[in-house]
Amino acid sequence: MNFKALLNTISDKIHTLPIVILYVTEGCNLKCAMCSYRDRLSDELTIEEIEKLAGELTEIGLKRIVFSGGEPLLRTDFEQICETFAKHNVKQTLLTNGMLLKKKIEKIAPYLDELIISIDGATPETHDAIRGVNSLALIKEGIKHTKQIFPELNISFRTVIQKNNFREINDIVRLGLDLNINRVSFLPVDVFSEAFGREHKEIAVNDSSLLLNADEVNELRAVINGIDKKYFDSHFISEPYNKLMGFAEYFSSSLSGSGYPPVYCNAPMMSTVITARGDILPCFFLPKLGNLREKLLIQILNADNAKTTRKKVKAFELERCKTCVCSLNVTKRAALKSDF
Ligand code: SF4
Numbered sequence: 001m002n003f004k005a006l007l008n009t010i011s012d013k014i015h016t017l018p019i020v021i022l023y024v025t026e027g028c029n030l031k032c033a034m035c036s037y038r039d040r041l042s043d044e045l046t047i048e049e050i051e052k053l054a055g056e057l058t059e060i061g062l063k064r065i066v067f068s069g070g071e072p073l074l075r076t077d078f079e080q081i082c083e084t085f086a087k088h089n090v091k092q093t094l095l096t097n098g099m100l101l102k103k104k105i106e107k108i109a110p111y112l113d114e115l116i117i118s119i120d121g122a123t124p125e126t127h128d129a130i131r132g133v134n135s136l137a138l139i140k141e142g143i144k145h146t147k148q149i150f151p152e153l154n155i156s157f158r159t160v161i162q163k164n165n166f167r168e169i170n171d172i173v174r175l176g177l178d179l180n181i182n183r184v185s186f187l188p189v190d191v192f193s194e195a196f197g198r199e200h201k202e203i204a205v206n207d208s209s210l211l212l213n214a215d216e217v218n219e220l221r222a223v224i225n226g227i228d229k230k231y232f233d234s235h236f237i238s239e240p241y242n243k244l245m246g247f248a249e250y251f252s253s254s255l256s257g258s259g260y261p262p263v264y265c266n267a268p269m270m271s272t273v274i275t276a277r278g279d280i281l282p283c284f285f286l287p288k289l290g291n292l293r294e295k296l297l298i299q300i301l302n303a304d305n306a307k308t309t310r311k312k313v314k315a316f317e318l319e320r321c322k323t324c325v326c327s328l329n330v331t332k333r334a335a336l337k338s339d340f
Pocket residue numbers: 028029030031032034035036037038069070071097118196
């Protein structure tokens with residue numbers, strides 16, 4: 001029983017930190033329409049800093065590390081990073097764009113509990129246009145290769161639904177089935193926050209060209225209604241039908257700027273995001289709380305500004321939460337059972 005995790009759900013203090021999302025780099029080999037991560041930074045966390053961090057995280061109860069970025073597989077020492085967390089008995093999830101699977105998965109997969117691949121279209125025309133590089137064919141090869149050598153590895157797609165791909169939702173489900181992966185997952189595009197490097201690079205926050213117009217929202221509802229129910233029942237699609245329909249409501253609300261579907265989230269009580277430079281964020285979208293290079297993580301997480309943020313998230317007072325596309329809601333039961 002994880003009583004400390006249960007305590008997290010009811011207090012503003014962090015007693016344990018079961019989930020961490022670690023951006024190991026801001027470098028990326030794709031050029032997605034909704035993200036500005038491109039080049040590696042000169043001052044990204046070093047392997048020595050990550051090793052120290054792994055020890056610190058273990059002491060405060062880390063159960064799952066989620067590697068993100070940027071493209072994690074671009075780090076030449078990524079295997080060493082996985083090895084470090086494996087020594088601490090931590091479950092490892094890799095979020096990847098899939099470009100380097102064929103080259104690198106053989107050494108990485110043995111450390112992984114879960115592999116999540118971003119797929120933004122079922123056809124090269126759609127996927128590659130959104131991702132800015134001819135890539136779908138190579139990613140599919142990488143997935144086939146991975147399935148061949150690690151048939152038991154839990155593999156899923158994550159698709160960001162937006163103007164240029166919502167008509168392909170059914171085709172993406174079929175592509176997942178064809179490639180024999182475990183499940184597919186969807187979320188609507190975020191254009192309102194400064195996440196994904198948009199605060200400081202070429203892609204503007206509030207770029208509404210990725211959003212759907214009123215006719216397209218109706219079309220999206222029809223697309224979702226056309227999905228075979230069995231994919232929801234079997235959880236091949238991770239989100240329930242109602243959640244997918246909520247995405248249509250999100251796009252509809254984005255047209256009027258109000259009436260967004262309710263968001264239930266306790267991400268900052270259960271997790272934190274650590275950027276490639278060691279900034280500590282309460283979640284993908286909220287402003288930084290501090291930096292690892294300046295203080296111990298637990299001091300940052302339990303400083304007054306962090307507690308105030310959690311209090312406001314709990315009270316649903318933050319504007320950012322109201323338009324959030326990627327919340328996390330760990331129930332008390334899941335926290336107690338340490339189901340992360
Ligand atoms: S969304 Fe992911 S794959 Fe696309 S540019 Fe950003 S980091 Fe790279």
